[in-house]
Amino acid sequence: MTELIRYITKPHPVSGVTNSKLGIWLFLISEIMLFGGLFSAYVVLRAGDPEWPHGFTHLNVPLATVNTLVLITSSVTMVMAWASLAMNQFNNFRKHMALTILLSLAFLAVKAFEYGAKFQHGHYPSTDLFYGIYFTLTGLHALHILGGVVVNTYLLFPGSKLWKENPEQFTGRVEAAGLYWHFVDLVWIFLFPTLYLL
């Protein structure tokens, strides 16, 4: 098979990593700047308003704590999915990947419940600056979760055919999806205290 993109399973001699890994890291770097801009906006809004409310007076902290633990657990199952492939245990990969997807859906379900409760009380993104930045940051983050669910579901079902054909390339794909997933977890690790606890 002719390789259209070179060095996707073997490290590039210059960079020392596969082009796939370099690619996902460059994507994550752009993501850091995307969320960084919004965090910066949050700092501007909060610093400019002496009446800015504490997150815990408006938002459901216990529910978000549970959701934080759910997302952390999904990061562990994701890294275990990759480790299973690295140890040549395809069945364990499937179990851990399925668990990761279920936990991601649980996170989204809790988030939807939270949004529903806010809407019921008449709190919308247009209500005030607090809810504006809250819905923007958590909404963008939830979209990232959704994107991760789509990619991971692909890797669990149709995409896993690649395992028989080219296990190294498939393991690389799961590793890249994992890097993305841990990044999404990492963003939440900062969003949670910033929005809910301060």
Next chain:
Amino acid sequence: MSDAAHSPEAIRKHIKTYIAVFIALGVLTVVTVAVSYLHLPLWKAVAVALFVASVKGGLVAAYFMHLISEQKIVTYLLYLTLFFFVFLLIVPFLAQYVA
């Protein structure tokens, strides 16, 4: 990560680390929530929350994202990004100062 780090024996060792990191992340989550119930003055609360979040984020990046054993090109790119990221967060304060 190098090929040696991908051997089944090495991976088995990694799994123990993943479980330890998992426990640490859970404990730190409980700690940061517990501290928020103390209602500390804002700047103290911010300092504690950001410190705990940074430790948690560092654990995720170092162990789950394998940055602790990653090639230099990735870590150098991230240092560069960190510089711009911090700059992005400082910009609002600079703007206020100028104004």
